[in-house]
Amino acid sequence: MISLWMEQVSHYPVRPSLQHDLDVDVVIIGAGFTGLWTAYYLNQAQPELSIAILEAKQVGYGASGRNGGWLMGEIAGADDLLRPLAKEDRLASHHLIHDIPDEVARVCAHENIQCDLRKGGVLYCASRYPEQVENIHKQLAQHKQDDYSDDDFRWLNETQLQQQLKMDKAKGALYSPHVATIQPAKLAKGLAQVLEQKGVQIFENTPVKTWQSGQVTTAEHSVNAQWVVPAVEAYGSLLKPMDKYQLAVHSMIIATEPLSEEMWQSIGLDKGQAFSESSRLVSYGQRSADNRLVFGARGGYNFGGRLRPDVTLTEKEMAVRLYLMQECFPQLKDVKITHAWGGNLALPRRFHPHMLCDRKNRIALSGGYVGEGVGATNLAGRTLADLILNKDTLHTRQPWVLNNKPLSALRQWEPEPLRWITYKATNLMLIYEDKVLADLSSPKWKRKLVSKLCDILEGFLS
Numbered sequence: 001m002i003s004l005w006m007e008q009v010s011h012y013p014v015r016p017s018l019q020h021d022l023d024v025d026v027v028i029i030g031a032g033f034t035g036l037w038t039a040y041y042l043n044q045a046q047p048e049l050s051i052a053i054l055e056a057k058q059v060g061y062g063a064s065g066r067n068g069g070w071l072m073g074e075i076a077g078a079d080d081l082l083r084p085l086a087k088e089d090r091l092a093s094h095h096l097i098h099d100i101p102d103e104v105a106r107v108c109a110h111e112n113i114q115c116d117l118r119k120g121g122v123l124y125c126a127s128r129y130p131e132q133v134e135n136i137h138k139q140l141a142q143h144k145q146d147d148y149s150d151d152d153f154r155w156l157n158e159t160q161l162q163q164q165l166k167m168d169k170a171k172g173a174l175y176s177p178h179v180a181t182i183q184p185a186k187l188a189k190g191l192a193q194v195l196e197q198k199g200v201q202i203f204e205n206t207p208v209k210t211w212q213s214g215q216v217t218t219a220e221h222s223v224n225a226q227w228v229v230p231a232v233e234a235y236g237s238l239l240k241p242m243d244k245y246q247l248a249v250h251s252m253i254i255a256t257e258p259l260s261e262e263m264w265q266s267i268g269l270d271k272g273q274a275f276s277e278s279s280r281l282v283s284y285g286q287r288s289a290d291n292r293l294v295f296g297a298r299g300g301y302n303f304g305g306r307l308r309p310d311v312t313l314t315e316k317e318m319a320v321r322l323y324l325m326q327e328c329f330p331q332l333k334d335v336k337i338t339h340a341w342g343g344n345l346a347l348p349r350r351f352h353p354h355m356l357c358d359r360k361n362r363i364a365l366s367g368g369y370v371g372e373g374v375g376a377t378n379l380a381g382r383t384l385a386d387l388i389l390n391k392d393t394l395h396t397r398q399p400w401v402l403n404n405k406p407l408s409a410l411r412q413w414e415p416e417p418l419r420w421i422t423y424k425a426t427n428l429m430l431i432y433e434d435k436v437l438a439d440l441s442s443p444k445w446k447r448k449l450v451s452k453l454c455d456i457l458e459g460f461l462s
C-alpha cells in the first residue's frame with residue numbers, strides 16, 4: 001500500500017510503459033502534481049503541442065499521492081522574497097497565491113474531477129504549551145508587517161475555535177481561509193485522465209535514466225524533445241544533477257478507521273478544515289471524506305539523501321504520531337489506526353520556492369515547496385507553461401521565477417556528512433524541545449534555552 005489515498009484509487013488501470021523512441025515538443029519526467037499541472041496548462045494554452053509524461057512507477061506514486069491533502073493558498077518561503085517588492089506588487093502576489101485553491105476548484109469543476117475538495121480554511125491551534133500562543137501572535141505581527149489583512153490571517157479565541165474544532169486544552173488558533181482539503185490521489189489520477197483525453201501521452205513504469213538538453217533516455221528508448229521538464233521533486237536525489245539541490249526528507253501519516261458521527265461531534269471539522277497543533281514537529285491533519293482522521297508529522301533524513309521506498313512506519317515513528325494525535329484528541333485513544341504511510345519530499349537549500357527556465361538549454365523546472373507543494377505545484381504548472389511559451393505574465397514576474405537562468409543558479413546543499421549531521425541534530429533537538437515544552441513543570445530558563453538552540457539549528461538549514 002502506497003497510502004490510504006492511493007488505495008482508494010487502485011481501480012485506475014495501469015498505463016503501458018514506453019515501448020519505442022519518441023519525438024515530442026515537451027517531455028516531462030514524473031507524473032506528480034508538478035508534471036501534471038505543467039502539462040495541463042501547456043495543453044490549455046497550445047493544444048497542438050505534443051507532450052509526453054514519463055513516470056517511473058505510476059501517476060501519483062510520489063508525494064502527490066501520499067500527502068496530507070492540504071491544498072494551500074500559501075507558499076513556503078514566499079514572504080521573504082516578496083518583502084522587498086512595492087506594496088502594490090506584493091498584494092498582487094498575495095492574491096495570486098491565495099487564489100490557488102479556487103483555481104484548482106475551477107479546473108476540477110470544469111474538467112469534472114472529483115477529489116473531495118472542500119475549502120474550510122486552516123486552523124493552527126495552540127493547545128499543548130503556552131509558547132504556542134506566543135509564537136502565533138509573533139507570526140500574526142509578521143503577517144501584519146507583510147501587509148496581510150485580518151481576512152487572510154486572524155486569531156480565533158477559545159470559543160471561536162471551538163465552533164470549528166474542539167482540540168483538547170486549545171487556547172485559540174491562527175486561522176486562514178485560504179486552504180482547502182482534498183483527496184490528493186484522486187486529483188492526480190483525475191488530472192492524468194483529463195490530460196490523456198486531451199492528447200497528452202503518459203507512460204507509466206518508465207523510469208528515466210538520464211536527461212539532458214533536448215533528450216531523455218530510459219533503459220531501452222529515448223525521447224527527443226524541444227523542452228525537457230524534470231518534475232521529480234525528492235526523487236531528484238536519484239536523478240543527477242538534481243541531487244545537489246534537493247534534500248530529500250520524509251514525512252509520515254496515520255489514518256484512523258472511519259469515525260462515528262458522535263465522535264465527530266466531539267471533534268468538529270465539519271467544513272473540510274485543515275488543522276495543525278502548531279509545534280515544530282509540523283503536524284497536519286484533516287477529516288477525510290469517508291470520516292477518518294488523517295494525521296501526519298515531520299519525519300527524518302537518510303544519509304546521502306537516500307529515499308524511503310518502503311512506506312512502513314517503525315514503532316517509534318508510529319508512536320510519535322499516535323502521541324501527538326491523542327494529545328490533541330484524547331477521545332481517539334481506542335480507535336483503530338487502519339493506515340500508516342510515509343513519503344519523500346524535498347527541501348531546497350534556502351527554503352525558498354523556485355520556478356526556473358533555462359532558455360538556452362530549453363529546460364524548465366520548479367521546486368522548493370518545503371513540504372507544501374500541493375497548492376504550489378498548481379502555480380508552478382501555470383508558471384512553467386508561461387515560461388516555456390515565452391509569455392510575460394503575472395506568473396513569470398514573481399520573485400521566485402528564475403528566467404533565463406541555468407540550473408546552477410540554484411544554491412547547492414553542503415556535501416555529506418554535513419547534511420546528515422545538521423539534519424539529525426536538528427530533528428533530535430526539535431523532539432527534545434517538544435518534550436521540554438509539553439512538560440509544563442519545565443523551568444522557564446530551560447524552555448527558553450532549548451527553543452533558542454532550535455532556532456539556531458533551523459537557521460543553519462534555511
Ligand SMILES: Cc1cc2nc3c(=O)[nH]c(=O)nc-3n(C[C@H](O)[C@H](O)[C@H](O)COP(=O)(O)OP(=O)(O)OC[C@H]3O[C@@H](n4cnc5c(N)ncnc54)[C@H](O)[C@@H]3O)c2cc1C
Pocket residue numbers: 029030031032033034035054055056057058059060061062063064065066067068069070071072206207208209231232233234235236239250251252253284296342343344345369370371372373374375376377
Ligand atoms: C507524507 C507527506 C505529506 C505531505 N503533506 C502535504 C500537504 O498536506 N500539503 C502540501 O501542500 N504538501 C504536502 N506534502 C508535499 C507535497 O505532497 C509535494 O510537495 C508535492 O506533491 C510535490 O509534487 P511533485 O510532482 O513535484 O513531486 P512528486 O509527487 O514526488 O512526483 C514526482 C514523480 O516523479 C516520478 N519519478 C521520480 N524519478 C523518476 C524518473 N527517474 N523517471 C520517471 N519518473 C520519475 C516519481 O515516481 C513521482 O511520481 C507532503 C509530502 C509528503 C511526503
